[in-house]
Amino acid sequence: MCTFPAERRSVTAARRFASVVLGESPGEVREAVELMVSELATNCIRHVDSGFEVIVHRSDDIIRVEVNDHGAGIPVMRSPGPEDANGRGLWIVDMLSDAWGVTPSPPSGKTVWFTLSTTRDAGPGSLSATDAIGGASSGGPPATAGGQHADNPSLGSGPAGVACAPMTVSCQPKVEDLFRRLRSDGDQRARAELVERFLPLARRLALRYMGAREPLDDLVQVASLGLVKAIDRYDPERGVAFASYAVPTILGELKRYFRDTGWAAHVPRGAQERALKVEGAQRRLTAKTGRPPTFTELAQYTELSVEDVLDALEAAASHHAVSLDTPREDDEGDAGSLGDAFGTIDPGFALVDAGASIGAAACELTEREREVLALRFVADWSQAQIAAQIGVSQMQVSRILRRSLDRMAQLMLAVP
Amino acid sequence: VDTIEGDLEGLLSVSVTADGPRSFRVAIGGELDIGNVDVLEREIAAVLQPRPDRLVLDVSALRFADSSGIALWLRLARCVDEFELRDPSPLLRRVLATMGLTSTLRVRP
Numbered sequence: 001m002c003t004f005p006a007e008r009r010s011v012t013a014a015r016r017f018a019s020v021v022l023g024e025s026p027g028e029v030r031e032a033v034e035l036m037v038s039e040l041a042t043n044c045i046r047h048v049d050s051g052f053e054v055i056v057h058r059s060d061d062i063i064r065v066e067v068n069d070h071g072a073g074i075p076v077m078r079s080p081g082p083e084d085a086n087g088r089g090l091w092i093v094d095m096l097s098d099a100w101g102v103t104p105s106p107p108s109g110k111t112v113w114f115t116l117s118t119t120r121d122a123g124p125g126s127l128s129a130t131d132a133i134g135g136a137s138s139g140g141p142p143a144t145a146g147g148q149h150a151d152n153p154s155l156g157s158g159p160a161g162v163a164c165a166p167m168t169v170s171c172q173p174k175v176e177d178l179f180r181r182l183r184s185d186g187d188q189r190a191r192a193e194l195v196e197r198f199l200p201l202a203r204r205l206a207l208r209y210m211g212a213r214e215p216l217d218d219l220v221q222v223a224s225l226g227l228v229k230a231i232d233r234y235d236p237e238r239g240v241a242f243a244s245y246a247v248p249t250i251l252g253e254l255k256r257y258f259r260d261t262g263w264a265a266h267v268p269r270g271a272q273e274r275a276l277k278v279e280g281a282q283r284r285l286t287a288k289t290g291r292p293p294t295f296t297e298l299a300q301y302t303e304l305s306v307e308d309v310l311d312a313l314e315a316a317a318s319h320h321a322v323s324l325d326t327p328r329e330d331d332e333g334d335a336g337s338l339g340d341a342f343g344t345i346d347p348g349f350a351l352v353d354a355g356a357s358i359g360a361a362a363c364e365l366t367e368r369e370r371e372v373l374a375l376r377f378v379a380d381w382s383q384a385q386i387a388a389q390i391g392v393s394q395m396q397v398s399r400i401l402r403r404s405l406d407r408m409a410q411l412m413l414a415v416p
Numbered sequence: 417v418d419t420i421e422g423d424l425e426g427l428l429s430v431s432v433t434a435d436g437p438r439s440f441r442v443a444i445g446g447e448l449d450i451g452n453v454d455v456l457e458r459e460i461a462a463v464l465q466p467r468p469d470r471l472v473l474d475v476s477a478l479r480f481a482d483s484s485g486i487a488l489w490l491r492l493a494r495c496v497d498e499f500e501l502r503d504p505s506p507l508l509r510r511v512l513a514t515m516g517l518t519s520t521l522r523v524r525p
Binding site for chain 2: 009011
């Protein structure tokens, strides 16, 4: 460990220190570490104006460097535009390291660390690989090259990956290593890289389910979610290759999606299965006879009753819903939407019905009871006002109301 | 032909050669970081008066440069019509390529 004061010259000194510690490492590894240390030290000086410590750990095949400062603030990796002069420091660390991260160290300050493996003959994005991807002018991740790894997500079908296959095998971290980093260090970059690398697989599985029913983008989305689940649940200790675990997980996610959301209305499981059966029968029989099958033929073919066939066809229809806003022209040629053609429940009819019953029941009440009810519910007077009007106490009004309502309820229920 | 030689902060050497009426060639050697990038920028700005049309920055003798250096090159490239960055190290070349700066800085060869 070595401590450096908060001045610009410290950047040079920190880099020298790292270089000296790594004296025996290959030149290109040392150069990359020097550059990354220089960036992290520059951030300490430029952004938090703090002195800092540099710690270099070296094992047989991994170099881990930590830069601790005592200032506030957490570094953020920005994506500068091609013309931006600043904001490239962490970008460079991200590009050259195998992993990096930030750990706050209370009460103030933080540790920014990165690791770099020394056993590979080339870094994660070595010059040769960069060239192979065609200049990599955008700086985007070499996602297309991900296909040709030993644990091969695209199973050799991707034409884009073929040309640079030998390069990518040597310069990409292995899938097992990525999982180790994710499980033991919680390295989110490893997780992101795994997602990126297996996305072509998810996409390919989604393509299997492509049909008119669901947009491909949605399917890819579902498959990608399945992939993320697979990555989070995969246990490397089991000794199964990740792809063998991921494929059924992703397919399961796609199937569940179709089962749950492929239907516009909720249809019971049994009816769904019958619907699929009948739809299949419809297709096969149509192909065989050259005309749409009758319900009886469908029933014979599927060994269901005609009732069940009709039910199933109705259920199948709920795969697709028609919008209430679908434009529609009525008989008089007026344009409108489908929804306009639907009737609504008119509360007025119920009111007429209730009115007739109440009228009949009210005839059974006394004059005074009818008067109190009318004042309360038609004129909307308060019980106290009614009491003053008819010359009784409010208590009595309340009793009259309750009694008359109970009687009317009994009378109305008694009438068939 | 006008040539100056200088040694900045003990880490950096600069030599500026005018190889045409409005064309300069600046060769820098040593190490470039936040500690001396400002001095270098002032030095270059003072020499390049009036502003040239063409500036070739030869970094073949530069042992080290980080993002502070890259930022300076971008500023220089922006203020001349024709800028060229000659002979960066393989590591720098790779960093510049990944950042998509190869064409902005006209990295040669």
